[in-house]
Amino acid sequence: MVQWTQASLPIKLGGLGIRRAVSLALPAFLASAAGTRKTQASILGESFTDTDGVMETLSLSWSEESQSPIPEGDCARSSHSGMAPLTRKEATTLLADCSDEYHRAHLRAATAAHAGDWLLALLLSACGLRLDDEAIRIAACLRLGTRTCEPHICPCGGLVTADGSHGLSCGLGPGRYARHAYLNDIISRSLTLAGVPNIKEPPGISRTDGKRPDRLTLIPCQGGRCLLWDATVTDTVAPSYLPQVQSADNILPLRASCFRDNGPH
Numbered sequence: 001m002v003q004w005t006q007a008s009l010p011i012k013l014g015g016l017g018i019r020r021a022v023s024l025a026l027p028a029f030l031a032s033a034a035g036t037r038k039t040q041a042s043i044l045g046e047s048f049t050d051t052d053g054v055m056e057t058l059s060l061s062w063s064e065e066s067q068s069p070i071p072e073g074d075c076a077r078s079s080h081s082g083m084a085p086l087t088r089k090e091a092t093t094l095l096a097d098c099s100d101e102y103h104r105a106h107l108r109a110a111t112a113a114h115a116g117d118w119l120l121a122l123l124l125s126a127c128g129l130r131l132d133d134e135a136i137r138i139a140a141c142l143r144l145g146t147r148t149c150e151p152h153i154c155p156c157g158g159l160v161t162a163d164g165s166h167g168l169s170c171g172l173g174p175g176r177y178a179r180h181a182y183l184n185d186i187i188s189r190s191l192t193l194a195g196v197p198n199i200k201e202p203p204g205i206s207r208t209d210g211k212r213p214d215r216l217t218l219i220p221c222q223g224g225r226c227l228l229w230d231a232t233v234t235d236t237v238a239p240s241y242l243p244q245v246q247s248a249d250n251i252l253p254l255r256a257s258c259f260r261d262n263g264p265h
Contacts (some may be wrong), residue, residue, distance in 0.1 A: 014110035027082025035077035109236040169238040183231040
């Protein structure tokens with residue numbers, strides 16, 4: 001199953017870090033054997049030889065499977081050195097076998113920088129870092145591209161497919177506005193702690209499209225000019241973005257945020 005293969009990949013490669021014993025067995029054995037070779041030799045003395053060629057056979061098998069040279073020295077004693085080429089090959093194969101734009105986009109988004117940070121966060125309820133079971137289920141489904149809900153029609157009139165990604169870009173979704181406000185509050189509090197006061201949605205300042213920036217610093221930053229900023233919550237797997245997601249350079253982490261329209265007052 002494709003989703004299980006992705007889930008078994010490391011977090012930085014778009015998975016959940018739930019490793020499979022079958023993928024760990026060979027590199028772990030080779031690293032253990034290489035790491036204890038001196039100890040075995042000191043115990044067994046001259047009788048310590050690889051007469052049956054097991055190590056050589058398994059090393060060649062690993063090299064063929066990973067399409068990498070057999071590690072030597074300290075690298076041979078590290079299971080990570082043996083696992084990394086295998087997981088990279090799995091991730092590359094997974095992406096190459098994607099059959100449609102959505103799954104290709106969500107997989108690229110899952111491998112983007114910081115996309116998996118929520119899986120590494122400490123479970124601190126007092127800091128708002130603890131997700132409930134339903135939030136974990138939905139986040140994992142979105143990351144793996146699995147079935148999230150039954151297809152139905154959204155109140156906005158759009159079709160909600162089984163992957164549930166419509167809610168990330170729906171105009172009626174309340175979560176988008178909450179994330180937008182939270183982003184601005186983080187920046188505002190950081191500037192305030194640094195001694196730079198700022199105000200929200202300053203009046204009298206508009207862009208060419210009539211929209212106002214999110215916040216403005218009250219103290220000039222450079223050259224007598226104040227800093228404006230506007231936070232935008234992006235959705236990589238929105239239908240309007242999918243045709244553009246052809247390479248890792250065109251993606252942002254799933255449900256990530258970026259900042260734009262910084263300019264002088």
